[in-house]
Amino acid sequence: MMLAGFTFAFLGAANAQQVKYTAGNNNWDADSLGNHRAVVTFNGTAGPARVVIPWRRRDEHPELKRIIVQDAQTKLPVSNVFPVSVNREQGDIVFDPVSGKGTYYIYYLPYKNEGRANYPKGVYLSAELAGSSSWAKNIAVPPKPNTTVKELEAIDTFNTFYPMEVIATAAEMKQLLLRHPGAGYLVFPEDRAFPIRMTRDLPQRWIQQGPSQSFAGQADKGEYYSFQLGIYALHSLKQLQINFNDLKTADGKTIPASQLHCINTHGTTYDAQPFTATVNVPEGAIQAIWCGIDVPADAAPGVYKGVVTVHPEGMPAMPVRLTLTVTGKTAVNSGFNEPWKQTRLKWLNSMLAQDNAVIAPYTPLEMKDSVISLLGRKVGIHKDGFPAQIQTFFTPEMTSLSNQAKNIFTEPVHFHFIAAADGKDLKWKNNGWQITSREAGKISWKATNTTTGLQMDVQAALEFDGYMDYTVKVTALEDVALKDITLHLPFEKGAAKYMMGLNQKGGLRPEKIDWKWDVQHKNQDGAWLGDVNAGLQFTLRDEHYVRPLNTNFYLQKPLLLPVSWGNGDKGGITVGEKGKAILVNAYSGERMLHKGDTLYFNFHLIITPFHPINTDFQWSTRFYHKYNSLDSIKATGATVVNIHHGNDINPWINYPFIEWKKMKDYIDAAHQKGLKVKIYNTVRELSNHAWETFPLRSLGHEVYSPGKGGGFSWLQEHVDSDYIAAWFVPEFKDAAIINSGMNRWHNYYVEGMNWLVQNVGIDGIYLDDVAFDRVTMKRIKRVLTKDGHPGLIDLHSANQYNKSDGFINSGMLYMEHFPYLNRLWFGEYFDYENNSPDFFLTEVSGIPFGLMGEMLQDGGNPWRGMVYGMTSRMPWSDNADPRPIWKVWDDFGMQGTKMIGYWVDNNPVKTNNPQVPATIYKKDGAVLISLASWAKEDTTVKLNIDWKALGIDPAKAVITAPAVRNFQEGRTFAKDAQIPVAKNKGWLLIIR
Structure with a gap:
């Protein structure tokens, strides 16, 4: 496929020649020759051939990388090659033209893949020692080139460097700076069609166009129109601000400044809080600033003009004149159906589905006196604001609710503050608690408690699914020396039969636990204790909590030790029998609080189970986990198709938007056959084929995690550095990058799921481990079930209890998501042969939480699985076809x-x-x-x-x-x- 060509004169050749950039259709083997080549024509009568290739490369130290020359006619390599000089701007190369006059290919970024197929390490071949061969030692280098560069060709359009990765030469940069003496920075407005990719080199395109203080574009009514400002810092820039004014036509019609946004500096967080970011640009660096104009659907057609102002701290502001021509056409769906126009950048700041509306099967919260009722559970609030009691009303069979309460606690949850001087408990004065907000889906309250020298401010909330959030701020009113600060969760023995967390695999609770914080190695900050029909998860955090990475990457972004609970190495948790209770004692050790000091002893409680088990759903809903012909799937007896990524209708991991028309055709056909279709889609990592890759890169580490780079060649050649390479699909050359955790990409994710439901007709999603929290999960469930859609969600997890994942139980890690799941698939590396029944019950089956599951690793153990109503999943394992057991289900009824x-x-x-x-x-x-x-x-x-x-x-x-x-x-x-x-x-x- 030919790209729009351009020409330039290169330096160092006897005669200036023109070169064009093109792209092939995977015309050669990239895994041995690389993704880029120069097509050259030898014009001499006899060898050797000499060519100067003005490749303008962005990679560092190209002289260290091998040059491979190939005869275009025979496709055989040319063995005699002598690089006279190689640098980033050009390569001067002499070779033996074995076929005489004609065309030769010169590959200049050859690599080989090492490592696992799905986690490749692209290693670039080292340059061979110049002049080491007898041929190279004896040749007479032609005094000037006798070979012309016909074109520079990428293996396909996706791999091309043109135009935004074709670097400016040193001479061009020198001329640019001479034309702008004394400038602190230069602004290069850029069209959305050419995302800025490089952060250290200016593209030659900008040399040709020059910096500018004006930009013009065209948009339809209702369209979200994106454009860029490329900021080139000649000196370090601090606190870069972008300001907009109204856009106006000559006759006074207006697009207000409130409709213009900069995603780099402002927005809305994934949990609906205002977002601001500090943008600093180091000297010599390039910062892409992405702006958007949200053109009103009722905007009058015309030419609108205004100004966007770039203003670094302590430096002169630079106004850029904007001219936007609004057509008479109305954009379809705000232009979101054309994501290559970067219209979906608006989604980064979405607040879709952020309301606290109750999600089925849950019921609105009800409050009477100090007791809050929710589906199958009740919470009593003590005068200090902490739980006085929690009760559940699930039958032991977990298939229905009963009138019989099961208490979780023997006494109210409470703190102990022990004075260092006399070892006695400080006595707290409780001033009662007050409701601060009351909705059907969430009730919030606050309390203030005081004691000698200390004040405790409690803010708490209970949501309809049983999630309780406590922010406990302790302020020193004077200097106070403490021997210990502890939180006590006094469990009833009947509500603490089982346990997982704190270095314990799921199973029967040990008699005694003595655990210490170890965040550098362990993703552990709490545990779940419970019985099948009553339980509680607790997690301990402070105000600095950041969700760590998971699924092989915990060690690259581990937990932050809570200053309060951890207290250096003094904090820990013990669990054991004390009187009538199984006492969870979270202690933090001795410390000195000085007047004005604050500590946050925050904690979360999740009350289990979430709802009765829907066994009929388990028997009637049968997943087929593979893209296949619908007739063959229907014939198996499956009812729901899970479409993984890495196939024709969903090729790109976590980005199901490019082949969506194929996906829609498949889903429409499935619906006609009575089948439902769910797709793989999550946010843990993101395909490099996402249209928004480089706008997201412009946000620094907000969306993409910092890392050592590497991985597949495309990432090294175009993303360059400072990322973590993730899953790779060789068949599609789909190379993912790890997401940083909780960020605005989750807003995009929610909007994207809504778009898929409304435009493609998906019936739900298959989650393969999860990198978002319950806020995003609730939003996803709302958009998936909107307008009567089924909104099915099943979660697969590989066993996270290992070094790379920080020794966390998958059930602990994902319990906050369980209220919104329809099924579990736990999973890879779960051992179904060498673990106890109690492990199956607590970590695999989902039953104590109101869920049911399926088995994966080696097909599971079908006999043990059926004790929990589980089978394997089709057609995942040849060794464990679930159809014979499905037949038993059907025959029995x-x-x-x-x-x-x-x-x-x-x-x-x-x-x-x-x-x-x-x-x-x-x-x-x-x-x-x-x-x-x-x-x-x-x-x-x-x-x-x-x-x-x-x-x-x-x-x-x-x-x-x-x-x-x-x-x-x-x-x-x-x-x-x-x-x-x-x-x-x-x-x-x-x-x-």
Whole structure:
């Protein structure tokens, strides 16, 4: 594909020649030859050939990189090559023209990929020692070039350097500076079609155009029109400000200044707070400033003029005249359907779905006296503002709500401040608490408590899903010496049976925990304690908390040690029995507070479960996790298609906007066949094919994490440095970059999901680990379920309990998202063979939180999985096809059954071997029993059955094991039979 060409004269050649930039259609093997070549023509009668290539390269030290010459006719390499001189501006190269006159290719950025296929390390081939060969030692270098440069060609349009990465020469830069003596900075207005990419070199395009104090563009009515100001700092610039005035026509029509924005300096955060950023530009650097004009839909056509002012601190302001011609045409959807025009930069400051509207199945908060009620739970507030009690009302089976309350605490949550002088507790005066805001989805309150020398200001909120947020500000009114400050969470023993977090995998709570902060290595700041139908997650933070990176990257951006809780190395948490309670004691150790000092002992509580389990959804909703023909998917019995990335309709990771028409056609066809379609889309990392890559880079580290760079060649050649290379798909050459965490890209993400629902018809999303918090998750659920759309969300996580991820349980990491999920898929590196039933229950199944799940690693263990209602997922594992078990579900009639797990005390079916638990699925006149063994050897079990509770006449009952392919042979058992159970396996038994 030919690019718009341009010509220039290069230095150092005997005769000035003109060169054009073109792009091929992957005409050669980039993985061995690189992405760039010069096409040259040898005109001499005999060799050697000499050519000067004015490549104007942005990479540093090109003299260290290899030059490969290839005969265009035979595609064979030319072995005799002598680089006379190589620098960033040009390469003077002599080679042996083996085929005489004709065309030769000179590749100048060849590389090879090392490392994992999905995490490649592009290594550029080193230059061969110039003149080392006998040919090079003996050649007579022609006194002037006898070979012309026909064109500089990139392997495709995506890899081209033209025009914004074609550097200006030193001579051109010198002339530029001579024309602007004494200037502190220069401004280069630039069209949105040419995103500024380089931060250290000026593009030759700017040399040709020159700096300017005017810019003109054209937009439709209702369009979000983007443009750039390239700021070249001749001296260091501090506190760069961008100001706008009204745009006006000659007859007085106006686009107010409030409709003009600069995304680099101002905006709205992902959680709806005002955003401001400090923009400093080091001497010699280039800063792209992205501005937008939100043209009103009712703007009158005409020519609007105004001024945008660039003003660095302590330096003269520079006005840039804006001229915007507004056409009579109205933009479709504000131009968002044409993202290559950078129209979607407006989304960075979106507040879509930020309201506190209640999301189904949750119910509005209700308050009576000091008790707040929410779905299945109640929270009582003590006079100091902390929880007096938390209760849950879920049945042990977790399939419904009951009238029977289950208390989580033995006494109110409280702090202890222990004086250093006498070791006694300081006595606090509680002034009561006051409601500060009250909505259906959120109730907030505050309290002020005082004691000798200290004041404690409490701000708290409870949301409809059971999330409680506490900001606890402690201020020293005078100097105070303290032996310790502790927070006590006194759990009822019945609400602390299980635990995960604080160096503990999910399972039965140990008798005693003694944990210390270690943020450099461990993404740990709390734990979950609970039973299946009552529990609480707590996390400890301060005002400096920043969400760390996850999924292999924790060590590159770990937790910040909370100044309050951590107190250097003095803080920690103990968990153990104390009196009637299982006491969580979060201590911070001795310290001296001086008058005016403040500490923030913030903490979050999440009350579990979130809602009853929807077992019927589990039996009827069957995921097919692969892009495939719809007829073949339909034939499997699956009902929902999950479209991963890296395929024809969703090629680019976390950027499903380029091939959206193909995706829409597929989804429309799926809907006609009764199938739903969900897509892979999250924000943990972002494809390099995103239209907004370079506008986002202009925001510094707001959206992209700092890092050592490297990775796939495209990233090294165009993003250059200061990033973390992430997932790579070789088939599409899709190279992702790690997101920095919580930032305005989440606003874009919410808007993008809304666009996909409304324009493409997606039925939900598949999340592959998550790098955003519950604020974004709530917004996503709102836009996905808007206008009656199903809004299905399932979450996959690889086991995060390892060094790279900071030894955090996936359930701990993502519990704040669980209220909005429909299913879990935990996941890669989860060991289904060598972990206890309690690990399955707490870390894998989702049941204590009102969810159900599926298995992944090696297809899971189908026998153990069914104890929790889980199968593998199609067609992920050849070793574990779930269809035979789906058939059992259908034949038995699982819809409407009541699941009663082995964890329920009054389960009507038990075994005489605790290592072989039984879960039942009960309906009128029949029951499906799932047995699975955790015994170390083959064993036998006998069923202990409460026939009356089952509602089955034992005299007429028959116990059968239906034949299930790759699971069990068909058999019939007597009611008192010793049932053989193989190691790590089990049975599905039906009693009718």
